[in-house]
Amino acid sequence: MLVDGIEVEADSRDNLIEAARRIGVAIPYFCYHPRLSIAGQCRMCLVETSDAPGRLVPGCQVRVKEGLKVTTNSPAVKDNQRGCMEFHLINHPVDCAICDQSGECKLQDYYMEYDHQPSRIRVQKLNKPKREIFGPMVVYDAERCIMCTRCVRFMDEIAKEPQLAVVERGSHSLIATFPGQPLDSKYSGNTVDICPVGALLNRDFRFQSRVWFVNKSPAICAGCANGCNVYAESRGNVIYRLLPRRNEEVNQVWMCDEGRLTYHATNDKRVEWARTGKGDSAASVGPRIAVDRVVELLKPLAGRGGIGVAVSAQCTNEEATAAFQLGAHLGATHYFMGGQRAGDSDDFLIRADKNPNTAGVRLAAEAFGVKLHDIQAVDQVKALVAMRTDGLLPDRLGHLEVFVAISQNEDAASSEAHVTLPCKSVYEQDGSLINWYGRLQRTWESVPAQRADAAPGWSWADGILKGLGASGLESAAAAFRALAEKSPHLSGLSFDDLPEDGIVLEGLLPSEWPARAPRPAPGAHSVRGPQTTPPGTKVGDEASGGSR
Ligand code: SF4
Ligand code: SF4
Ligand code: FES
CATH class of the missing domain: 3.10.20.740 (Ubiquitin-like (UB roll))
Incomplete structure (x- = not known):
């Protein structure tokens, strides 16, 4: 044509x-x-x-x-x-100066591109509701609405919860929820993304920042095991919002409301500085002094039994690898798996496992040949190193002679630690995660500005390993390499070459899928079989499961 x-x-x-x-x-x-x-x-x-x-x-x-x-x-x-x-524009208020959509609004862009003429309207514009609270995440401004019905169709066709409708007629029409029923779908935030104007706004983001002030970087949602591809938008070291990033095989172009809010744990209640001691004797110290103190505490116990290592399913693969490597050097006898508690799930994106890397931590444990125990069994050890503290209950920690917490947020567990080391969030560090169906995905340092002394968990482990006289892990890429050398699922893969949309580890693919969950097509380029040949060997179709 x-x-x-x-x-x-x-x-x-x-x-x-x-x-x-x-x-x-x-x-x-x-x-x-x-x-x-x-x-x-x-x-x-x-x-x-x-x-x-x-x-x-x-x-x-x-x-x-x-x-x-x-x-x-x-x-x-x-x-x-x-x-x-x-x-x-006849009845549009043109209140761009106070509108959050300003800077990413189709009306603004198209006015400049296709219209660009002075207004000829000499009559009073229609007044309509300006701030209808539709639900926990969404607020509606009827004056700005151009009645495109994208939001109504999204709720019907994608969320499968028809919670919005067009009411009234002609220029009086507006979008409404049904009487007494809020827009409380778990996917309601997507209506804000697809609204071409500033009629639907995200209540969490509203009036927080102009969109042209934020730095937009790719990231992976840390809210559950689906690993939705997102953009993190930040200014300084503060994240302002998460938006879905297209990946047909993970989240298409959508994400859930709970996932949108996961960035708050990166902004709030952070462990900012390293500290030694607890309670009244806690004191902020420089990172080198903190690491020296950890070495001083752990060295006498190394190889004597009774040391445990706890790894949270919130860790990146690189952090988990560093934790297992440290455990191996210390002669740890027990390994525990922590994480956020399971929650709700559905047949589309939301997984019950509220951790982004359960599969990755399990894969790393298997690679290091260690058995993971329930996190509540930490009372079996007398010294504990925790790579993130999720799931650790403070009343199980009181007996510990040594407790080292590499922790992102201030919580009851980290307040029990003899040494606390501030950990970067998943949105702040280079790393990789494996989602529920075995998709290995990169994370990046999406928030460029440094927050106090926070560092990736693997780099704290690197310092401790070196202090103990072992060789450490110089970078996330080195930690990934150490894991790839041990795991047949990863062998031959290199951290720097991981594709931006991820790669599927075929050996981890589940046999059952939630009905509407996005999934890789059989034989898709992203699917890769377990590698049994050494890195660098030319791999034929047969060796890689015929899936390349
Ligand atoms: S998507 Fe926005 S502009 Fe379109 S009908 Fe809904 S509220 Fe109005
Ligand atoms: S479905 Fe899971 S990964 Fe996707 S946005 Fe929600 S919490 Fe995040
Ligand atoms: S009528 Fe075609 S895009 Fe609206």
Whole structure:
């Protein structure tokens, strides 16, 4: 087909918007969303085609056809775009100065691109509700709403909880919840993301920051074992919000509300500085002094039995590896697995395991040949090193002669530690995680600014190992390499070459899947079999399970 005279090879399932996008021609749209049904509501996408001369047709609704000629820049199309913008703005308050969407608003962008004329409106604009609390996460401003119905369709078609509807008629129409029923779906935050204007806003983010002040970096949600791909938006060392990042095989383009809030643990109640002692005798010390103190406490006990190592399922693979390596050097006799308590789940994205790396910690334990015990059994040891303190109960720690906590947040367990070392969050460090179905995914230092003396857990272990006279782990890549050398699932993989959208460890794939959970297609490029050949050996299809 031809778009503005340029030949385009398109998929017969494409609409004209997607076909034009293939050659970089932008047909503007408000109501179209590639993941939702077609509403044909906003009329912004009208174009001319050879099939309907003299008439404008919606680019969102019309499908590609062999030989079709599409014109997106004729005077009639441009006229419609200007007219359309004028209609959309008739009752719009244009309160960009106090609107959170400002800077990422389709109305602003399209006004500059397709309209750019002074307002001709000389009548009073309609007043509508300005701050309807729709639910725990979402607030609605009816004056800004352009009635594209994306939010309504999302709730019907993706969340499968039809909690929103259009009420009233004509220019009085607005979006509403049903009487007495809030928008309390666990996916409600996605309506804010897909609202093209500032009508639906995230109550957690509202008025916190202008969007152009934040640094947007890829990250992985730490809220559950699904490992949704996200962007972390931060300024300084503070995260302001998480937004979903596209990964068809993990979260498509969505995420859950609980996951959106997981960044708060990176901002609040942090262990900022290393400290020795507890209670009244606790004192902040420099990182070197803290590590020296750990070495001083652990050295006499090394190899004598009674040492335990606790690893949280919130750890990255690199932190878990460093913990097991330290345990091996100390001659630890017991290993424990901690983590956040299990919670709710569904058949789409939300997993009951509220830890991002249970599979990775188990894989690392298997690689080091250690058996993981329940975290509540820590009373069996007299000295404990905890790589993150999730799940540790303070009343089980009182008897410990030595307790070293590498801890992200101040909690009851870290207040019992003889030495506490501040740990970076998953959003603040380079690392890797393995999700519930075996997808190995990278994390990055998504928050660039340093928070006090916080360091990745593996780097604290590195310092302690070196203090004990062993060789340490110089970097996250070195820690990953140490693990990959021991685990057949990872052998031959290199940290720096892990693809941004992750890689599936075929040996970990489950046999059962929740009904709507996104999953890799059989034989997808991301799926990789367990490697049994040494790194560097040319691996054929057979050796890798025929999945490459
Ligand atoms: S609230 Fe937003 S997404 Fe919903 S109809 Fe209005 S403009 Fe569209
Ligand atoms: S489903 Fe899990 S990984 Fe995805 S956003 Fe929610 S908590 Fe995070
Ligand atoms: S995008 Fe086609 S009518 Fe709205």
